[in-house]
Amino acid sequence: MELPLHVLIISSLIKILIVVHVLLIGVMAMILAERKVSGWIQDRHGPNRVGPWGILQPIADGIKFFLKEDLIPDHVDKPIYVLAPAILLVPALIICAVVPFGSSITVAGYEIPLQIADINIGILYVLAITSLGVYGVVLGAWASNNKYSLLGGLRSSAQMISYELTLGLAIIGVLMLSGSLSLREIAIAQGANIWNWNFLIHLPAFLAFTTAAFAETNRLPFDLAEAEQELVAGYHTEYSSMKFAMYFMAEYMNMIVGSAVAVTLFLGGWHLFGLENLGGPFWSGVISIAIFSAKTALFLFVFIWVRWTLPRFRYDQLMNLGWKFLLPVALTSIVVTAIVWIGTQSKLLVGVCNVVAASVVVAIVASTLAMRREPEQIERQEPSFMKGSSSGRT
Amino acid sequence: MEFAGIKSLIFYAFALLTVASAVLVVTVRNIVHAAFSLMITLFGVAGLYVFLQADFLAATQVIVYVGGILVLILFGVMMTSGRLQMRIQIERGQLILGGLVALLILLLLFGVISNTPHWEGIKDDGSTLEPTTRTIGEMIMQGEFLLPFEVVSILLLVALIGAALISRKEVRDEE
Amino acid sequence: MSLEWYLALSALLFTVGVIGVLIRRNAIIIFMCIELMLNAANLAFVAISRELGDPSGQVFVFFVMTVAAAEVAIGLAIIVSVFKHRETVNVDEVDSLKG
Numbered sequence: 001m002e003l004p005l006h007v008l009i010i011s012s013l014i015k016i017l018i019v020v021h022v023l024l025i026g027v028m029a030m031i032l033a034e035r036k037v038s039g040w041i042q043d044r045h046g047p048n049r050v051g052p053w054g055i056l057q058p059i060a061d062g063i064k065f066f067l068k069e070d071l072i073p074d075h076v077d078k079p080i081y082v083l084a085p086a087i088l089l090v091p092a093l094i095i096c097a098v099v100p101f102g103s104s105i106t107v108a109g110y111e112i113p114l115q116i117a118d119i120n121i122g123i124l125y126v127l128a129i130t131s132l133g134v135y136g137v138v139l140g141a142w143a144s145n146n147k148y149s150l151l152g153g154l155r156s157s158a159q160m161i162s163y164e165l166t167l168g169l170a171i172i173g174v175l176m177l178s179g180s181l182s183l184r185e186i187a188i189a190q191g192a193n194i195w196n197w198n199f200l201i202h203l204p205a206f207l208a209f210t211t212a213a214f215a216e217t218n219r220l221p222f223d224l225a226e227a228e229q230e231l232v233a234g235y236h237t238e239y240s241s242m243k244f245a246m247y248f249m250a251e252y253m254n255m256i257v258g259s260a261v262a263v264t265l266f267l268g269g270w271h272l273f274g275l276e277n278l279g280g281p282f283w284s285g286v287i288s289i290a291i292f293s294a295k296t297a298l299f300l301f302v303f304i305w306v307r308w309t310l311p312r313f314r315y316d317q318l319m320n321l322g323w324k325f326l327l328p329v330a331l332t333s334i335v336v337t338a339i340v341w342i343g344t345q346s347k348l349l350v351g352v353c354n355v356v357a358a359s360v361v362v363a364i365v366a367s368t369l370a371m372r373r374e375p376e377q378i379e380r381q382e383p384s385f386m387k388g389s390s391s392g393r394t
Numbered sequence: 395m396e397f398a399g400i401k402s403l404i405f406y407a408f409a410l411l412t413v414a415s416a417v418l419v420v421t422v423r424n425i426v427h428a429a430f431s432l433m434i435t436l437f438g439v440a441g442l443y444v445f446l447q448a449d450f451l452a453a454t455q456v457i458v459y460v461g462g463i464l465v466l467i468l469f470g471v472m473m474t475s476g477r478l479q480m481r482i483q484i485e486r487g488q489l490i491l492g493g494l495v496a497l498l499i500l501l502l503l504f505g506v507i508s509n510t511p512h513w514e515g516i517k518d519d520g521s522t523l524e525p526t527t528r529t530i531g532e533m534i535m536q537g538e539f540l541l542p543f544e545v546v547s548i549l550l551l552v553a554l555i556g557a558a559l560i561s562r563k564e565v566r567d568e569e
Numbered sequence: 570m571s572l573e574w575y576l577a578l579s580a581l582l583f584t585v586g587v588i589g590v591l592i593r594r595n596a597i598i599i600f601m602c603i604e605l606m607l608n609a610a611n612l613a614f615v616a617i618s619r620e621l622g623d624p625s626g627q628v629f630v631f632f633v634m635t636v637a638a639a640e641v642a643i644g645l646a647i648i649v650s651v652f653k654h655r656e657t658v659n660v661d662e663v664d665s666l667k668g
Contacts, residue, residue, distance in 0.1 A: 080430060120525040124453035131461025135433065138468055142426055154472060161465055168457075181527060409578050416582055416605055420589035425598060432601045435582075439608050446575070446619045448627050451611075458634045463604065463641045470597050470645040474652040492591030496584050503580035507573060529624045530631065539628050546635045553639035557646040 003110055011112045019096050019116060027252040028058035034304050041308045062245075070241040073144075081143035085239065085246035088136025091129045092253035098122040099260045100184040101292050102270050105285025114270075114285060115184055122183040123175065126261055127168050130216065133254065134160040137218075140247070141235035152234030155315065156218060162322040163215035163222075169330035170209040173202045173337035173354070174265050177347070183261075187269025194273070199266040201351045204358030205333040206266045208326045210302075213262060215322065217254045220307035222318055259299035260292075267295050324365050332361045405445055412438030429468050436460050450527040575616035582609035596648045596658040600641070607637050 003011070032047070032055060039046025047054035072081065102114030119125060134157045141153020175181060177198070178189040190197050199206040215222040236247045263269060270276050270288035277284055313321070336357045340350045411434060418431035436459045443452035534543045582605060589602030611630045618626025652658050 077424075077426070080426065119449070121449050121453045121527060124450070124457065124527075128453045128456035128461065131457055131465075134461070134465055138465070138472075139426070139430065142472065150472065154469070157465060157469070161462070164461065405574075409574070413578065413581055413585070416585040419598075419601055419605060420585055420593065425595060428598055428601060432604065435605065436608065439582075439612055442575070442578070442612060443615055446615045448615050448619070448630075451615060451627055451630055454631065454634060455611075458638055459604070459608070463638055466641050466645055467597060467600060467604075470600075470648055473649050474597065474658045488592045488594075492588055495591060496588040499587055500580060500584040503583065504577065507576045507580065526624060526627060530627055533624060533628050534631070539625075539632075542632060546632055550635060550639050553642050557642040560643070560646040560650055 003112070007110050007112075011107075011110070012116060015112075015114075015116050016097075019101070020093065023093065023096060023253055023256060024249075026256050027249050028062070030252045030256065030300060030304075031058045031061065033300070034307075037301070037304045038308045041305070065242055065245040068241040070243065073238055075145045076238060077143040077145065080139050081238075082243075084136050084140030084143055085243045085250070086136075087139060088133055088250040089246050089253070091132040091136075092250050092257055095126055095129050095257045096260070098125050098183055099257070099264060100187055100269060101260065102285055102288035103276055106281035111281070113184070114289060118182055118184045121181050123171060123181050123186070123265075126183070127164075127171075130167070131164055133216070133250075136247075136250065137235050140239070144235070144238035146238055149235050149237045152237075156235060159215055159218075159222060159318060159322075162319060163212040163326075166208050166212040166322060166326040166330050167216060169327070169334060170202075170205040170212065171265060172330075172334045173205050174198045176334075176337055176341060177201065177350070183264050187264050187271070190268045190271060192268075192271045192274045192276070194268070196347065197266065197268040197271075201347050202266070202333060202337065202354055203351065204329050204354050208330045208333070209262065209266065211321075211326055213258045214303070214306065215318070217251060217258055217303075219251075219255070219303060221310040221313055223312060255300060255303050256296065259296045259303065262299055263292065263295045267299070320369075324369065325362060328361050328365060329358045332357045405442075408438050408441040408445070412442065425471050426468070429464060429471060432467075433460055433464055436464065448526055450525075450530055572616055572620050576613055579609045579613040579616070582606075582612065594659045594661050596651075596660050596663075597645075599660065600644055600648070604637065604641075607633060 035057065036046040036054075047057040050056040050060045072078065097116040098119055100113070100115035100118070104111050104113045106112070137156045137160070138153045141149040141156075144150075174186060178186040180186060180189070186198075194200070236244055239247060270292040272291045276288040276291055278287060333354055336353050337350055340346075340353045344350075415431040415434035415438065419428045419435060422428045422431060436455065440452045440455040440460075443449075443455060533539050586602045586605035586609060589605065590599050593599055593602065611633055614626045614630045614633075618624060618630075648658055651663055655663060657663065
């Protein structure tokens with residue numbers, strides 16, 4: 001840790017450069033992967049015209065965005081209209097500063113941690129910056145001065161606020177067992193073996209966190225903010241060219257960053273059965289980066305998989321899921337983890353009790369809702385989702 | 395030495411940013427622009443907290459104020475004003491009177507600050523940030539602030555239920 | 570940076586908030602200005618807490634933030650329901666209780 005100042009500055013600059021570029025390239029790779037995987041899921045080819053197997057498709061898309069006319073409609077509120085995409089994109093970029101993407105690498109005799117900044121409030125920083133994303137959406141929607149955009153923006157902001165709560169609460173159990181807010185220490189606390197990773201110990205919280213992450217990134221089961229059929233395109237209807245591309249990139253960047261944070265918090269970070277310690281001080285660093293990237297890629301695949309598999313939720317279903325299921329589950333997880341951990345100090349028991357308690361809570365909520373809904377169903381058509389989920393989840 | 399110079403430069407930048415955007419909140423005609431300026435002010439204050447080595451509060455400031463309170467306010471703005479109503483006039487009489495009162499308050503505050511002895515100045519030795527999260531957590535959960543903490547949680551719960559009740563009842567009345 | 574700087578800054582912020590409350594008539598802007606004043610007070614709290622080396626000041630700020638959140642929730646609910654009844658958020662026009 002005791003690096004000389006000039007080494008610290010130079011290594012940090014290099015790390016920042018690499019991370020930003022990896023993110024941008026990652027966005028391009030994700031766009032390609034999304035189209036390829038969707039093609040695979042829908043039993044068609046996907047893009048295959050530009051370059052071999054269509055791998056240059058994202059570049060063609062990018063050039064198209066650049067060459068399009070950057071139209072600013074007359075009726076918009078100009079300063080905020082121009083700022084809004086950046087407000088969405090910048091938080092996605094700066095969250096990466098605290099994500100540890102590997103253990104550490106020894107170059108020229110200096111041991112350099114593979115993380116841009118290991119701040120001691122790491123996870124709070126992540127939550128704080130995540131909460132800024134909503135401004136890009138709301139302000140963009142408002143500045144567009146278009147009722148569809150505004151509706152999309154309001155929907156999305158309500159959704160983001162609701163799910164941010166779950167996102168924050170789901171993490172607390174993890175923090176209790178790690179005893180630290182620093183992402184690096186959380187990753188280290190999980191250790192090398194898969195049965196010590198947080199996603200097994202906090203299974204309900206992990207599921208709640210993942211669902212909330214989907215909602216935060218406005219991905220398909222929860223993409224009501226940009227529901228094409230109802231809202232034209234939601235908050236970015238009035239945007240074109242690179243401004244639209246910024247919204248687009250921000251969505252993918254949020255996915256990548258969200259996956260990286262989830263991997264750090266729940267999937268053991270760069271650990272994998274001690275594989276990350278193989279090789280010398282240089283190669284172990286490289287291997288740890290590879291492991292971390294592979295886990296993140298796996299998580300990203302789940303993002304795409306879910307998008308092309310599940311249909312969109314209705315708005316009330318979305319709010320019900322967030323407030324009546326995920327939030328109680330996350331809260332229960334906190335209480336159970338605290339009690340069991342203090343009482344027994346056994347991770348196994350914490351894991352078992354978490355699952356049992358979460359099932360009980362979901363069962364109670366679902367049966368309460370089902371009982372209350374039955375008389376209403378005669379006069380008004382009520383969502384059938386609640387009953388479906390009650391049988392599916394318990 | 396150079397490092398300290400850069401640091402104070404950044405402090406002045408934050409201070410200027412905070413005050414300038416606060417002035418914008420008050421003067422700007424468009425209410426969404428005011429909310430946007432308030433966001434910058436809140437950020438500036440968070441930055442100043444970092445300068446004062448209050449890392450936990452800086453993060454909390456962004457989470458609670460920027461991520462929660464201001465979003466709620468923006469919601470309120472969008473629910474209560476159509477596009478046309480967003481520009482609000484300021485009456486001249488109120489401007490003069492209000493300005494006078496504010497000036498008096500400012501003078502009073504400055505008088506208090508300059509007349510209070512024993513300010514030694516914050517030891518700005520460039521020391522690294524010491525984590526405050528644990529200290530604050532222990533003070534709240536184990537120390538003297540446990541009771542206030544519980545009271546405040548109940549206040550929040552009551553406010554939550556109250557807000558839901560107020561806004562819900564109106565909907566039913568209209569139906 | 571000496572403490573006076575922070576306190577002066579806090580006083581300035583507070584005054585700006587006061588001006589806002591006094592001259593603006595839109596209830597939501599008044600709300601924002603109250604948040605400004607709360608932030609000014611918080612800044613003074615944190616500055617003095619750092620000066621004294623006593624984290625109690627920071628705990629107070631934590632509580633102030635909590636109360637501010639509660640205040641905004643209730644306040645906005647009231648403003649929105651007033652708007653639904655009266656179609657205005659101008660505080661001078663909401664005067665039915667005036668004798």
